[in-house]
Amino acid sequence: MKPGKKFGVVGVAFAVALTLFATSAPANAASADATVDIGSLYEPQNLDNTGGGGQGVVEALNGNSYEGLYRLTDGGVVENLLATASKVSKDGLTYTFTLRSGVKFHSGKTMTSADVKFSLEKVSAADSKSARKSSFKVVKSIATPDAKTVVVTLSSRSISFIYNLTYIWIMNSSAKDFATEEDGTGPYKLSAWKRGSTLSLVRNDSYWGTAPKNKTVVYHYFTNATALNNALLTGAVDVITSAQSPDALAQFKSSSYKISNGQSTTKLILVFNDRVAPFNNVKVRKAITSAIDNKKLLASIWGDYGTLIGSMVPPTDPWYEDLTGVNPYNVALAKKLLAAAGYAKGFTFRLDTPQYDPHPAAAAFIKSELAKVGITVNINSVTDDQWYNNVYKKHDFAATMQEHVNDRDVVWYGNP
Structure with a gap:
């Protein structure tokens, strides 16, 4: 994120990363010429991790096509x-x-x-x-x-x-178009990218390290969690990279599927643009934070999964501090702060919300909570491209929902 924005944190750090596998997949994957089909909600914006590729490019190419001087293990x-x-x-x-x-x-x-x-x-x-x-x-x-x-x-x-x-990909200095082409050193090389559909990787037979067990990997991109889950249920894909809600897990609790749990650094945050009214008033930002019951928000989205953190720092960072006690849920205080800021009767604002889960569900919950203190939220559903161009690049927003996946990124938020 660029400097100049204050962050009101919804307070959900997804402490688990859930990946689901069809247990029939390993039999197919045993063949050296096998293809592994992976379902994901995160298609890259482009193929350059230094130029707005988004989390999708990291998911698809990091360690697969591109490598760094060092790598960070799961631990x-x-x-x-x-x-x-x-x-x-x-x-x-x-x-x-x-x-x-x-x-x-x-x-x-x-x-x-x-x-x-x-x-x-x-x-x-x-x-x-x-x-x-x-x-x-x-x-x-x-x-x-x-x-x-x-x-x-x-x-x-x-x-x-x-x-x-560990985050710097070593790229070919002679390459020309990093946004649409790939030329890394990893075990897989880009075979084809059909925007809005699939990204295919093929084994690099000249790889310096241990050769991959399967020949091809195909990422299939979906725009919603229902379609993603159905792809695994019907055998269209072997793996999906994430489960967007605890409700989705029930359909996979059988011997036919394996759910892999792991630590995650993904933070779901509510962001205010402090360059525009009324969010240039700290009392308003505090009021909104106090008006949202984060415990119920977490339960409504992730049930028993996830962790409230109260900030933009995930528990895996060495400087993590539990800040859930700062600006706790207090409707009476929220109303008092709004009155002190000159908004006793509330106000209306637009909340730019990415289309994929869990953003819509979180935005709907926040809208309901803020209505209790007189604030009207107009949820504006946006595509990834719209969010990147309008919110991230142009700063044309009042408030937005967004997941941030990076660890140790406190300097991005703390830079005045």
Whole structure:
């Protein structure tokens, strides 16, 4: 998110990531020429993770087609990937990385330090459009003394520098169109992308590491959870990447399916644009937060799953603090704050809401809650493209619902 917006947090951190498998899938996947069909609600906006690709591009290509110097395991441990070794100077300002030998891009070009430098600068340069640019402000210079060595000098020590590198994809510096084409080093390469339908990956037979067990992966994109779930029920897909509500799980509780639970960093947040009235008044923002019963909201969307956090920091972040006690549910206080702000009779605002679950259900609950204090919410359902262009890029909104999936992103929110 860009600076200049205050965040009223609905307070739901999805502490579980639910992936569902049809148990018949492994029999098919045993064949070296097998295709694994995956259902998802998150189609990429484009294929460039530094230019608004959204969470869909990470889901499809991260670790599959593109790799970094390091990778982050499911347990949060940083492991070497395209970098085999690193040395840090005594003052903590200079990092020297040794690159893995024999790594080739899908186009056949050998990966060198020039590609690593290009990829780091694609994020850290002054004209970079990457959302992670602020995490690399400490990068002072990048040198490439030889094809296998990269030297990065920082302007100040950074405890998170190596960790942040896990999010940087190493891209071919000779490539031209990152938004629509792919040329990574991963075990799968892009075969075809039919916008609005499917994204297909095929095994990279020249992969430097362990070869994938199956030949092809096809992501099938759906616009709603019902269609996604039905695809798994009918065998159209083998896996779906998420369950959008606890109610959906009941239909999969049989020996025919496997539900995989895991930690998630996804935060569902209610965002106010503090550049426009009435959200430029802190009393109004506090009033809305106090008027929403987050416990009931969580129960209505996720039942026994999920965690209230009271902020934009997930429990997996090292600096997490439970802030659910700040601005707790208090309808009387909400009305008092509105009156003090000059809105005793309430007001009306538009809530731009992504079309996919759980946003519509959360928005409907919030609308009902705020009606109790005299506030009228007009829910405006928007596509991913509309949200990205109007809300994220143009800041043309009063309030919006949105999931944020990144961890350790407190600097994005805290940047004044």
